[in-house]
Amino acid sequence: MPEAMMFDEHEVAAYLGRTWNWFRKARKRLYTSGFPRPDPLLRRTDKTSIDRWLEQRRPAALRQGPDVAGSDQADVLDQRAAQLAARGRRNTAARSSGARA
Known part of the structure; x- marks a missing residue:
């Protein structure tokens, strides 16, 4: 089975290592901090967008950028x-x- 590229709320919570209840309560704060919102038509969140958001939140010393490439x-x-x-x-x-x- 191919890897999912779009997550529903339960899958987003699991991907973040959290419960669905936590995600539901924290959703507003997450969106305020730039967390990707679900697609309005599909009502699913893009995995790549979540990964980008997570990467931006990591300390600069741990990011995989040009200064740490290789x-x-x-x-x-x-x-x-x-x-x-x-x-x-x-x-x-x-x-x-x-x-x-």
Whole structure:
């Protein structure tokens, strides 16, 4: 059977890892935050649109964009952690040299 491209509300909730009750209650907030609305004719939500919305909500460090293309996400996070640590060491050094003056 081919993979579904359009989801009803129950399938949307399951795809998000939530219950249908949760989805029903959270629907207004989701739509306000840009979550894709169902097609008015089919009354189903496009899976690709949901995936796009989810990708936009992920932290930039975890997104699969041009800056991380071909890289392992763990490597990218390690690089960014090292950059933040180096920045912290520079700030600490600047503060301690300023305290001696």
